[in-house]
Amino acid sequence: MSIPRVILVDVIPPNTPLRIAKRRITELEALTNTYGGMAIVRIIQKRRTPDYQTYVGKGKLEEVALLAREQDVDIIILNNALKPKQVFEVEEYARKTPMPEGREREKKLIQVWDRLDLILHIFSKHAQTVEAKLQIRLAAIRHMGPRIFGMGSEMMQQAGGIGTRGGGETNIEMMRRHLSNQERQLKKQLAACAQTRRLHRERRTRVGLQTVSIVGYTNAGKSSLLNALTHKGAYVANELFATLDTRVGKVWLPGDPVGREALLSDTIGFIQDLPPELVDAFRSTLEETVQADLILHVIDVTDVFRAEKIQEVEQILTQLELTDHPKLYVFNKIDGVKRVPRLTLQKRYAAFHPVFVSTRTGEGLEELKRVMFERLQEA
Ligand SMILES: Nc1nc2c(ncn2[C@@H]2O[C@H](COP(=O)(O)OP(=O)(O)OP(=O)(O)O)[C@@H](O)[C@H]2O)c(=O)[nH]1
Ligand SMILES: [Mg+2]
Numbered sequence: 439m440s441i442p443r444v445i446l447v448d449v450i451p452p453n454t455p456l457r458i459a460k461r462r463i464t465e466l467e468a469l470t471n472t473y474g475g476m477a478i479v480r481i482i483q484k485r486r487t488p489d490y491q492t493y494v495g496k497g498k499l500e501e502v503a504l505l506a507r508e509q510d511v512d513i514i515i516l517n518n519a520l521k522p523k524q525v526f527e528v529e530e531y532a533r534k535t536p537m538p539e540g541r542e543r544e545k546k547l548i549q550v551w552d553r554l555d556l557i558l559h560i561f562s563k564h565a566q567t568v569e570a571k572l573q574i575r576l577a578a579i580r581h582m583g584p585r586i587f588g589m590g591s592e593m594m595q596q597a598g599g600i601g602t603r604g605g606g607e608t609n610i611e612m613m614r615r616h617l618s619n620q621e622r623q624l625k626k627q628l629a630a631c632a633q634t635r636r637l638h639r640e641r642r643t644r645v646g647l648q649t650v651s652i653v654g655y656t657n658a659g660k661s662s663l664l665n666a667l668t669h670k671g672a673y674v675a676n677e678l679f680a681t682l683d684t685r686v687g688k689v690w691l692p693g694d695p696v697g698r699e700a701l702l703s704d705t706i707g708f709i710q711d712l713p714p715e716l717v718d719a720f721r722s723t724l725e726e727t728v729q730a731d732l733i734l735h736v737i738d739v740t741d742v743f744r745a746e747k748i749q750e751v752e753q754i755l756t757q758l759e760l761t762d763h764p765k766l767y768v769f770n771k772i773d774g775v776k777r778v779p780r781l782t783l784q785k786r787y788a789a790f791h792p793v794f795v796s797t798r799t800g801e802g803l804e805e806l807k808r809v810m811f812e813r814l815q816e817a
Pocket of ligand 1: 655661663673677679681682770772795798
């Protein structure tokens, strides 16, 4: 299959600082690459409020659609959460835009995705376990459902003029029923997965194992940390959302006099503007984190957006009602910077006992285990 050619569009408020604007578009491009697409053009559109019909606004849309035709683009990705009607409008607009003269025969269908569409496509590429697959299907149904209905009412309005209104309605009703049936089935299956998970957790508690959960921004090195501490062989990649499911491994804590082990679990990474549909669909996986005795928040120390990302992860933890859990900040990838600003970070995040490690060289891991042990004793 050939590599999809993509136009990236981000609509931001006019007062957005350049640094933030750059971060958003760079991250969108990283997501696009993870999906397997190639960004041909990046467009940042400043708008006070999104256009209620086309999101980007008619004038900009015209420009984007022409460019898409000229550049032989397959997908237009908007880095925002669009309403179903807006996606439909942009799609329609792209469809109606002709190819440049002489190239009419190359005309193809241009897809329009919003941010969640892109994330869902990455997720379906990376899903390994049954549970992850179910979770993605649930998120997709929740996301696509309104879009199908939205499109439906759009089509109904158009069809209404030629007297097929009744037919349109029946189809939409059928679709709606079909989707809500599917949603119910998926929820049932997911509940069964959650139940199995709960039983496992209870068994662990009975044998006195404490649990430690790894969280952090996507690509921070969470799976690498799990592997470095447990030799578990979790999938590590320079991709966003490489991990979608919880993997659990045992870690032996050297300070413990009776040589007890703790259970360490890795899970899905966080990202800014994580769509609520996703948090919801992944709630049972994240439940592992909710139940943990200790949380390790892994941070990529080489990341220039480190401080922002820490905040964004904390926001999601708050959404999951995890603010009061004992927590350690693990600054990873210290091999990747000339000088680690240890003192500054230690001072700023003193409440979270900052530890500095490199999962690549192994530096700091023993110290981390020691601090984990201490914190678990207090837990
Ligand atoms: N230089 C350096 N790179 C590291 C280190 N730890 C992890 N990496 C790299 O960072 C990238 C992401 O690592 P992962 O362990 O997959 O990160 P993750 O947090 O599990 O990412 P997701 O599952 O995608 O959210 C990979 O390319 C790793 O090789 C480290 O200590 N130093
Ligand atoms: Mg991972």
